[in-house]
Amino acid sequence: MLVGELRPTGGYIYKNKNESIGYCPQYDISFSALTVLQSIDYICRLHGLNPSLINNLILSQFQLEKYRHHLVSHLSGGTCRRLHLALCLIGSPTLLLLDEPTAKIDPLLRSHIRVILQHRPIDTSIIFASHSMLECEQLCDRLTILVRGNAKCLGSPEHLKNKYGMNYRIRLTLLQSSFQIPLLERIDHSNEYIYPKGSLPYLFTLLEQLVEQNIIASNYTVELTSLEHIFLTLQHSQDIKV
Structure with a gap:
């Protein structure tokens, strides 16, 4: 609902007036006719940023340098996933909505991306969905476990371990x-x-x-x-x- 994919049926969601949102859905929304570099340029311009000041940083941070002139439609699933995550971080959003952001990414790069997320700006909040409990434990201050769409618990990893660990x-x-x-x-x-x-x-x-x-x-x-x-x-x- 925050990003407009679902129509609200009731209730309220409050957000700060100047809060910006970065969204990485479960399935990539690719710019298949653009190259990697053109995709980054496009998102930068939407945010009113100068692409020439950001392109190389994004390409380097997500290890996409050798793909800069490749069409997005020709990228592997893991590389496309990295690009999509990079795009949602442009503009330093204050709220990140990440739905399985490291899916299809090999373990070494997955660890690298976790480091990037751990070193996010202090005023950035992340709502993170994942089936990897290891990833949740490493990244989340608080987490909830859903069973058939219902929240079964809420708390820090240590709190849940102390409460439910047998x-x-x-x-x-x-x-x-x-x-x-x-x-x-x-x-x-x-x-x-x-x-x-x-x-x-x-x-x-x-x-x-x-x-x-x-x-x-x-x-x-x-x-x-x-x-x-x-x-x-x-x-x-x-x-x-x-």
Whole structure:
């Protein structure tokens, strides 16, 4: 509704008078008859900006230099996605609406784009939709998980982990393959174990004793249930309150 794609049926949306919006929908709206450089020029002029001052920065930041004279219609899905995200950032919008902005982009460039978004101007807010829980955890100050279109929870990643996480997950290397670690449940013969939420000091005491006895390696990790596991739990539960 903020960008005019849906007609409001009721209620209100408030925005600042001078607030500008950058929009990256789930599916690219490409300028198929234009080159990459012409597309950037066009959006710059819509914002009243001098393209010559911005072109090279955009091309470099999103690693599009070698595609500058390529038609948008000839770009791969991932490259087109990068271009579209770059276009929505032109003009330094104060509100970014990003619907799966890193879809179809390879992992290395996806990480690069996350860094760009993390270093956005301090007065820029982002509403970010993604199926990647790792991406949400790295980028979001607050997040909500939708189940069949309904919000099931709202809060910071740490808040959701503390509220909905049912256990700790331990990743370790077992040096004595036949040893059964007390109180830890192994996950499908992997190097990951589950420890029910309880006394962390006791857990670390146990793990350090196992290290001293040369039963496990010293490079173990302990973490709360991941957002992905919480997401799957909420997807299959109808009883958890928001």
